[in-house]
Amino acid sequence: MTTLAAPEPGDAPLDAEGLERFRGRVFSEGARLYRDLPWRRTRDPYAILVSEVMLQQTQVGRVDGRWQRWLERFPEPGILAEATTADVLAEWQGLGYNRRALALQRASAAIVELGAFPRELEALLALPGIGPATAAGVRAFAFDLPGVYLETNVRAVFLHEFFPDAERVPDRAVARLVAATCPAADAPVARGPRSWYYALLDVGADLKRRLPNPSRRSAAHTRQSPFEGSRRQKRAELLRRLLEAREVGLPGLSAEDAEEELAAFELAHGRSAPATSLVRELLDELADEGFCTLVGERYSA
Numbered sequence: 001m002t003t004l005a006a007p008e009p010g011d012a013p014l015d016a017e018g019l020e021r022f023r024g025r026v027f028s029e030g031a032r033l034y035r036d037l038p039w040r041r042t043r044d045p046y047a048i049l050v051s052e053v054m055l056q057q058t059q060v061g062r063v064d065g066r067w068q069r070w071l072e073r074f075p076e077p078g079i080l081a082e083a084t085t086a087d088v089l090a091e092w093q094g095l096g097y098n099r100r101a102l103a104l105q106r107a108s109a110a111i112v113e114l115g116a117f118p119r120e121l122e123a124l125l126a127l128p129g130i131g132p133a134t135a136a137g138v139r140a141f142a143f144d145l146p147g148v149y150l151e152t153n154v155r156a157v158f159l160h161e162f163f164p165d166a167e168r169v170p171d172r173a174v175a176r177l178v179a180a181t182c183p184a185a186d187a188p189v190a191r192g193p194r195s196w197y198y199a200l201l202d203v204g205a206d207l208k209r210r211l212p213n214p215s216r217r218s219a220a221h222t223r224q225s226p227f228e229g230s231r232r233q234k235r236a237e238l239l240r241r242l243l244e245a246r247e248v249g250l251p252g253l254s255a256e257d258a259e260e261e262l263a264a265f266e267l268a269h270g271r272s273a274p275a276t277s278l279v280r281e282l283l284d285e286l287a288d289e290g291f292c293t294l295v296g297e298r299y300s301a
Helices: 016-033 045-054 066-073 077-082 085-092 099-114 121-125 132-143 152-162 171-181 193-210 231-247 255-268 276-288
Strands: 293-295 298-300
Touching (some): 016 193, 045 132, 066 085, 077 099, 085 099, 121 132, 132 193, 231 255, 255 276, 276 293
Antiparallel strands (some): 293 298
C-alpha cells in the first residue's frame, strides 16, 4: 500500500475523497490477502465472542483448532455458564492468560440472564471482561455494525499509513481515524464494517510480516516480558498440576506437594527451585482469583 501524507495527531481526519481512496486500497489489498479463517464463516455472536477472546494476545495458528474444539464442548452460552471452573480451565489449557477463560464464562452467564445476545455497544461493554475492542469486534463480525475496532493489526495499518515517522502515537489519534473510515451499518455487505475490518486485519498482518511492526510506534505498545521462568509461567504450571490431580482423582495438592512438583519443573528447565513462600503466594493468588479452592490443607481445581 502507498503511504498517505501523515496528519498530526490533532489534525482532522481525511476529507471525503481521501477517505474513499484509502478505503478502496484497503478493500483491494484485503481481498488479495484474505485469510479464510474458520471464525469468519459464522455470524453467531457467541462463536465470534469466543474467537475474539481467544485471539487476544494469542497467535492465529494456536487458536485455529482450539476454537473449534471449544465450541464442540461448549456450543452455546448456557452450556459454558453451567460448566465447572475446572472443565473450563482444562479446555483452555495451552492458550495462556487463563483469566480470559473465566471472564468468558462469566460473560456467558450474563448473556443467559439477559435472555438474548446484546447488540448495542453499552450492553456488550456491561458484560464481564468485555472491553471496547472485543465489543466492537462482536458488533462488526456478528451484526455488521460500525464501531472502533482498535486491534493490533488494525492499529498497524493506520500507523503505517498516517503516522509513518511518528513515535508514541496515542490511541486517541488512531481511534479518530478508525471511526472516520469505518463504513456505516447500511453499507453494501461486501463493503460493510464486517468486510472492512477483515480487510484491515489481513493488510495489517501482512505489513507486520514484511516490515518492522508499525504497532511498536504506538504509545499503547508494551514489550511483553519473557514467559520462560517468569511468575506467569510458574502460575500456569501450578494450575496445570492442579488440573492433572483432578483428572486422576486426587483430592487436590497440598502446598508441600505443589512446591515439590514446581521445584521438579524448574530444575528440569535448568532453574533453581522456587522459595516456599513464593509457591504458597502463587497458590493463594490462584485461589483468590477463582482458579482453585482451598479445602483443609489441599488446593483443588
